[in-house]
Amino acid sequence: MLKQGLFALALLASTAASAVTIAWTDWTTAGVASAGGTIAAPGGSIDVVYSGPYSFVQTGCGTAYWNPGTYNGAFNKPPSCDIVALGSGGTKTIAFDKPVTDPYMALMSWNNNTVVFSADIEVVSNGSGYWGSGTPIVNANDDGFFGQGEVHAIIKFAGTFTSISFTDTSENWHGFTIGVADVAAPPIPEPATWTMLLLSLGLLAAASRRRSADLR
Numbered sequence: 001m002l003k004q005g006l007f008a009l010a011l012l013a014s015t016a017a018s019a020v021t022i023a024w025t026d027w028t029t030a031g032v033a034s035a036g037g038t039i040a041a042p043g044g045s046i047d048v049v050y051s052g053p054y055s056f057v058q059t060g061c062g063t064a065y066w067n068p069g070t071y072n073g074a075f076n077k078p079p080s081c082d083i084v085a086l087g088s089g090g091t092k093t094i095a096f097d098k099p100v101t102d103p104y105m106a107l108m109s110w111n112n113n114t115v116v117f118s119a120d121i122e123v124v125s126n127g128s129g130y131w132g133s134g135t136p137i138v139n140a141n142d143d144g145f146f147g148q149g150e151v152h153a154i155i156k157f158a159g160t161f162t163s164i165s166f167t168d169t170s171e172n173w174h175g176f177t178i179g180v181a182d183v184a185a186p187p188i189p190e191p192a193t194w195t196m197l198l199l200s201l202g203l204l205a206a207a208s209r210r211r212s213a214d215l216r
Helices: 002-015 191-215
Strands: 020-031 034-041 044-051 056-058 083-086 090-101 104-111 114-117 121-127 134-138 144-157 160-168 174-183
Touching: 020 056, 034 174, 090 174, 104 134, 121 134, 144 160
Parallel strands: none
Antiparallel strands: 020 034, 020 174, 034 044, 044 090, 056 083, 083 174, 090 160, 104 144, 104 174, 114 144, 114 160, 121 144, 134 144
């Protein structure tokens, strides 16, 4: 009975766990070798500035490159149109107006591209996207990857940053956007879940009383 109660409590914890979503950048401006936007983060708005060459920037209209595919896994996709598309290789920088912890980067069509970041990365999901599918081959230093095929993915940078730099290689274009995690409030358990919780607590209490009686 004790094991059953513990199992039920573990099941309840898993069903009521906090859901993680990502607040992505709303790109609003595009200048000469720069673009700007904001992230509506849970702790307040964060200003984002991209510095470096680009092919084009979509600021809320145009082709919905992020919509199709399964590259996002368990993470929500970026807004349907906002994207910074890179063509020329070289060093780029993404700067934040305040420290950002564990930011995410969505990748679009990084086809046979080699990229190295200023921080270690974790590939949290990848799969098919607008232009097909591919695999990010992470390098030995865990700070970059080679795009084997049409890579569509989401990566995570572990740590706290005011800027992230990276160096990529040239191609027709490959796109990205940046975001931060928003931990949502735990969902309210359904009546059946409350019943399971109460039953589990009862089983645990009965088992505790029985152990106490056996020790006398």
